[in-house]
Amino acid sequence: MTTARAATILLGKELQLEFRTRELLTTTVIFALVVVVLFSFAFEPTAAESRRYGPGLLWIAFLFAGSLMLNPSFAREQANETLDALRMAPIAPFAILLGKMLANFIFLAMAEAILVPVFAVLYNVSFSGVAGRLIFVLALGTFGLVITGTVFSAISAHARMRELLLPLLLLPILTPLLIASVEATASLLVDQPELDRTWVAFLAGFDIVFLTASWLMCDYLLEE
């Protein structure tokens, strides 16, 4: 079985599992909403300020929500030692990792799909005219988040204090991604919105570097 096919099947399994209870999705969305509301207490959201601080707020909300959401990715496998079963299946180890990465991407993307409109309404920020480009930037940033987050979920699943450890490992690594995503998003909110090519290229580079690194080191991540 090719890696792609195995990953797709595993992705289907992850989605099926999640949609049975939808608890991860709902909690992630609610948590991100809480963060977005909290920010309104931190500064007085006038239109100009919202456009200036908006992108940063949004991405911080995604980072926090993402860090919490990524934990169960591998932690869930521990209860019934299902990871051993996956390992013994005749599939490439990277398929397991990739399947989870794609599943996490979809979950986070769904959360973002709800959050961005809510944010736009609450802070009076208009995304009209840039929706397509915004989705592109969101996708690139989210993908980077999910790649590194899934890898670190595999690492922290075996550690003590994993709920605290995962953000601790993830957030410093993601600072370049945060800068790039915020700047790329911000460039879409100015009067003459234009997709900032430098930052988009940077995001793509970030994703490629860490996807490759995950692929090269996946055996070590999934060993007994």
Place this chain on the structure above:
Amino acid sequence: MKNFESLFAAWMVVWAVFFLYEVTVARRLSKLQEDIERLKQQLREG
């Protein structure tokens, strides 16, 4: 020299960080060496 106190503070920080680190490592090293000698002795006798 102007601002000499700040320079002195910085120099103290540099010295302190390196020195304290070396001291903690050296202390643990000598304690470990003692413990190892003790264990080796124990294994020889036993």
Place this chain on the structure above:
Amino acid sequence: MKGRIALAFAAAALMVFAGYAALYIAPDEKTMHAIQRIFYFHVPSAICAFVAFFVVFIANFAYLGTRQQKWDWLGVAGAEVGVACSTIVLITGPIWAHPVWGVWWTWDARLTSTFVLWLLYTAYLLLRGFLEDPQRKATFSAVFGIFAFLDVPLVYFSNRLWRTQHPQPVILGGSNSGLDPMMGKVLLISFVGVLCLMAMLIADRYRLERLRWEYEELRFRAESRAAEEGAKAPRAAAEMR
């Protein structure tokens, strides 16, 4: 043994000489006067932090490739010393900035990047603390270490790109503009001194880790020997009856 003593002596001598040179030999800077001399330890510490983290990267790579425990020892040694050097950079930076600019901290590219670096490798050390199984600890921290080092150029690059969009005061005018040759020489002496000191600290910390491993092995042998003898005694007693 001789090598270690020689290294310790070289490090101490160089650091003392560098201190003297930084204070008396180096020429006085026009605008900042005495405080500028922090530069002679701030910059070498920053470079040595990076060198130490590079050592960690090599060690991580080597561990994953060979599975020899000694690379894990080198990794933790390099990370701790790197964090120590970064701490020095992060403390001397504000000490310099306050009299010169009136602010303790500025989010310029270099200081911010150093801060992130400090966080990354502190996370590396904390990760090790939370993993219990020694092999898993070594493997997983090696993976994280490699990710962290791959992130380093990205951190620097993204910060620089970001900060050129929002211009900040130029830090340490002496390092951007042409450097007075005498300043350069003092900087070099200081750099070699800090480098020797760094090497000495890594070597000692490595040795500590190696001895810990030896201690655990000895302890295991002693305990299993005691368990064996504990099991033998009742059998011997039974045979005697």
